[in-house]
Amino acid sequence: MLLLTLLAVTSALTPTVDRTIAARSRLVAALDNAREDREIVAAIDAIEAATPFKGFASEDFVSFAVAGDWQLDYATRRDSTNLTKSYVRVRDISQTVEKDASRTRVAWTLPTTGDAGTLEVRSTMRFQAEPRPHHVLRLDGHFLKPLHKLSAEPTDVVNHVAASVPYELFHPDRTVIELLYVDPELKILRCTRGTTDPVLTCQVWRRQ
Template structure:
């Protein structure tokens, strides 16, 4: 698979998305999305996610773009190509599952899904980078929290996931919190639940290119939840000025 260059998203590109987020234009929006190429729809989706304020119209627009990309996607045909395409670090951009409850003592800097394939099996690790203010006054420790999973592939490209362990690693030079269970509890409440513990679930890749990966969960607790990832470092998101 060819290496992708960085995609820069500007405020100008976002203006086209904002104009769609009104109920009066809902019919026109559906038509306009259908007129886009997959690459244009992907850019609009990432642009909207990077500036979301939490309105129902924004969530509806995100879902419309996800549906469009999934409908346009042609699934990978061989295991070798699938493994090559999904391997690496993917940064979480968005989950259709509502994110957990934020806490004043905890700051999540980013969440990464690391995929390490090995033919029909592999390792999938969800990594949350955190800062923690144990006294509640300033962030005095930091590190990574990992949900380490194994997976096996069946039914084409479906990844059946099994949680193996949770790991908490303070950063080099960081102090170790005295209340580790309390920190883990805050992480559990703050992270999307399907990333903290994806046990008994399977992941279907519903869209995949060099930059973006969309995954649909199948399982007892998170059925239909979609995670949108970007390959780490492949997309430069510019703030709206």
């Protein structure tokens, strides 16, 4: 019911709402069944085409809609090398969003040493509605939190974790985070170096 209410806010036209629901169902099915990237990206494109989000993205609405705990389900681009993959394994990426701040946590392990922990990226953020609804983030810091005393060099851990996740998660202050779609259980972000630059990554997050 809440999903239908939010979708109704984005458009008074029933056909548009129907197209959005159909595209969303297509995306969730593709994610749940580990489909190929092209199918997931096509579903994201269909959601964007069906959902005229721009005119309804007030700061209060966006703050309410994106607040809470999220888990990264999919990202269209990760540039980790084979060396990085052999050094560190990323188990999970989660995020907590408040009105003007976000905390992204990357859970990692080192297969060769048994070290494990999280790398937390803290940011202050502000919302801008133009030219497209997006967040501008200011990096507050990176915080390495091992579960036990590290046997590895902390700088090496941070560098390899950074190379294993989408660029904008580690460098939020260098990217523009565009809000493409949001409902009570799902949000889609498009991340670029600027509002007119080519897309770096599309991310799909599910609420925890």
